[in-house]
Amino acid sequence: MKHPAPPASEPRLRVGIVLARRFTLCALANFVDVLRLAADEGDRSRPILCRWRLLSQSGESIESSCGLSVQPEERLGDPRRFDYIAVIGGLIDENQPLHADVTRFLHQAAAAKVPLIGICTGAFILHRAGLMQGYRCCVNWFHHDDFRNEFEGLTPVSDRIFVVDRDRITCSGGASSAHLAAFLVDRHIGAAAARKSLAIMIFDEAMAADRPQPGLPLELTTGDPLVKRALLRIQQALDTPLPVARLAEQLGVSRRKLERHFAAALDLTPTEAARRLRLSQARHLLERGDVPITQIALQTGFCDASHLIRVFREAEGLPPDAWRKARQAS
Structure with a gap:
């Protein structure tokens, strides 16, 4: 099933975001702020060229790993209204299983060929949902062994900031979430918009997917x-x-x-x-x-x-x- 292209009057880039319990706030903030800054002129934040929505099955607020809570904006609905669905993970020890409705929503998105994005430990969540078989997967170097221990026989990519493998994109989190968002902006809106967003956020330049992660060899x-x-x-x-x-x-x-x-x-x-x-x-x-x-x-x-x-x-x-x-x- 092919998801419909947006009319010319709609944003060029539409992203639905699912937050895990105890998600990493900086990963969400870096990702969304690049979209926000690319969406409008200057720093006006109107969702003209980009649109992003926080999704959940219940509408209840979700607590981040630092204790701050975020209020989802929409129920799950039809995933085809988005160009991407991003899942933002957080603390390994506190990642609870996804609600059955969220898992079903992600499978509907995959069946409709809506690309799925796993940010921070979101890659773990997609794997647990059975949505990463046969795909290369990027995780933060800090969680390299955690991934290998949980998914026996699989070796993640832990020396790159993000990995694009067909209709799956996985990202190590933190500051690299901004560079992943800039990659999407470049793809759908243009390189100038991506550069503008990163410059306002005081990033020297956009980092390519194969940029090594700083961390333990x-x-x-x-x-x-x-x-x-x-x-x-x-x-x-x-x-x-x-x-x-x-x-x-x-x-x-x-x-x-x-x-x-x-x-x-x-x-x-x-x-x-x-x-x-x-x-x-x-x-x-x-x-x-x-x-x-x-x-x-x-x-x-x-x-x-x-x-x-x-x-x-x-x-x-x-x-x-x-x-x-x-x-x-x-």
Whole structure:
């Protein structure tokens, strides 16, 4: 069944949004604000070129993960009145099963060839509803292992900010929700409208779907809770590296126990894992193209530019500037 094209007087981009219980507010706000800013001249917010509606089966308010509640605007109805249906997830531990009416609505949308979007943990929700079989799926690097544990045998994409696979689009959430919305605006309204929205929101540029997610490198993902906690603490203090003994103390374990867990989970010492994290962040900053090497060294915990250059060359075979030029040329 083909969904009807909107008349010329209607918006060029129509999005219905379903919120999970304890959804992530920033994912909703970033996504909707790009649509809002693209919909009208300046910052007037009239839904002229874009239209977005919050949907639910009951009309009751829905609480976000930060405690603020949002009031849906419409009942579910016919999904064909939208160009996309987006599902915005939130806290993994508190994502309750969708109401049967919502699941039925999403299946009706899929049957009518209305593309489905999973934002943040919305990809989990679409999978649980049986709507992602055979599709590539993007999740936040932080939930990579959660996804693999829940959906045995499936490996998500966790090194890209969003993935477009035919009539399914999945997004890692957070700031990348804005870039996904800009992608939709570009597709339906034009690149100028997408650039305008992002500029007003103080984004330097639109990020393509294959832009790497900032976060833990995939080779450092692990199911070991102690190692995961340690890696997150290391990441939070990249510019001032923690001695292993101090890290173990903060985690409430002995240094020897921490080192044993790292060896079993990653076949690395905590120091080696920290170096990989710092190099990963250095590569991320180099890809931005305009960050000086000295500044990158400071932000990633290297003593100085010379120290970063030496370690980077050992890891990549090229000094940072040459590596950056090679990436820009590719």
